[in-house]
Amino acid sequence: MKKTIAGLGALLLLASVSTAQVDASHADSALKIKALKRDYAAAKADYVASRKALMKTEKYQELRKARDREGLNQLFADLDNPDPIFYARFEAVAKNNEGTPVELKSMLWMLDHCRDKVKNAATMQALAARHIEGEFWGAKLRLVPYYLGTEKGNLLLARLVEKNPSLAIQIGARYRIAKGNLRDKSASDEVHKKAQAELDDILAKHPDSLPSLEMKAPEFIKSRLQIGMVAPDIIGNDLDGVAIKLSDYRGRVVVIDFWGDW
Amino acid sequence: MYPHERSLVKRLKDKPFSLLGVNSDKDLETLHKRLKEENITWRSFWNGPMGTGGPISTKWGVRGWPTIYILDHKGVIRFKNKRGEAMDEAVDQLLAEMEGAQTKHEDEAGAKK
Numbered sequence: 001m002k003k004t005i006a007g008l009g010a011l012l013l014l015a016s017v018s019t020a021q022v023d024a025s026h027a028d029s030a031l032k033i034k035a036l037k038r039d040y041a042a043a044k045a046d047y048v049a050s051r052k053a054l055m056k057t058e059k060y061q062e063l064r065k066a067r068d069r070e071g072l073n074q075l076f077a078d079l080d081n082p083d084p085i086f087y088a089r090f091e092a093v094a095k096n097n098e099g100t101p102v103e104l105k106s107m108l109w110m111l112d113h114c115r116d117k118v119k120n121a122a123t124m125q126a127l128a129a130r131h132i133e134g135e136f137w138g139a140k141l142r143l144v145p146y147y148l149g150t151e152k153g154n155l156l157l158a159r160l161v162e163k164n165p166s167l168a169i170q171i172g173a174r175y176r177i178a179k180g181n182l183r184d185k186s187a188s189d190e191v192h193k194k195a196q197a198e199l200d201d202i203l204a205k206h207p208d209s210l211p212s213l214e215m216k217a218p219e220f221i222k223s224r225l226q227i228g229m230v231a232p233d234i235i236g237n238d239l240d241g242v243a244i245k246l247s248d249y250r251g252r253v254v255v256i257d258f259w260g261d262w
Numbered sequence: 263m264y265p266h267e268r269s270l271v272k273r274l275k276d277k278p279f280s281l282l283g284v285n286s287d288k289d290l291e292t293l294h295k296r297l298k299e300e301n302i303t304w305r306s307f308w309n310g311p312m313g314t315g316g317p318i319s320t321k322w323g324v325r326g327w328p329t330i331y332i333l334d335h336k337g338v339i340r341f342k343n344k345r346g347e348a349m350d351e352a353v354d355q356l357l358a359e360m361e362g363a364q365t366k367h368e369d370e371a372g373a374k375k
Binding site for chain 1: 337
């Protein structure tokens, strides 16, 4: 009896050691991702700087004037674009950490740094298989049918409607399915009718959701954003998280600049 | 883009003028680094973690970046998508209008006395 207990204890000890090891290796992987991202940022900055330098050379100007595409490609060919190199590294980290948050982070990086539709479709399916509940889907909904095509895309979107806990993502996925079906000329009248009804339902029940804002935008531009109209207020947060309203700036000439650092 | 905006903000720093951004970057951490690097001092709304698909640009139907609206001191939309020199001219015109309106007001007040 004593022996069994001791054996059990040893087993438990073993088990706890191995979880600790797994935790430690995940922590390592998380650090690895941070380091990879930092190295990538540095490599990319170098790459962009060398490109800019090349674009200032006489050779570049000459080739551009002559519209010599091949020459231009050759001129830039010597530069190492870090994207494919780092893509392989992130891919390896993802493979070694299946089902973990580290895999998720790696795959999201891959999706954002690759233009190959086939690769991105595979990444998206892997994300759907193991991370269907993720919040990140909100920003990816538009890309689902783009990478997967309408049919497979709609299947994935339907799974999001069913499995993702975020109401905003459920509404967004329903919207993308309906839009895809409406645009699909080979679909039957009935499918089109159902899709339109779905859009109407979203507008009626969730008027402030992103899909509803998108549907209402053309009318909003026509009725609220024409020259001579008082601009509608914008209420939100600034980049430091401090509350800010456009109407706070009444009494001043204002340039509103929709911008991004890209 | 940034150099022009920097010079506009600097030139009009003592005038009743504000450049207000609506920023559509997803990653705030990276963006804060870039704000420092590029010396971007003007304030911006944040369009949220959805980036270009965020609520402000979606509501306003923005599909191209940058998109510009220029408002006078009464909050009226007066110009759209003026960039570079044209933006400077538009802003100067609206500032002059504003000053003109104020002087007129003062003149009238003076005449009544």
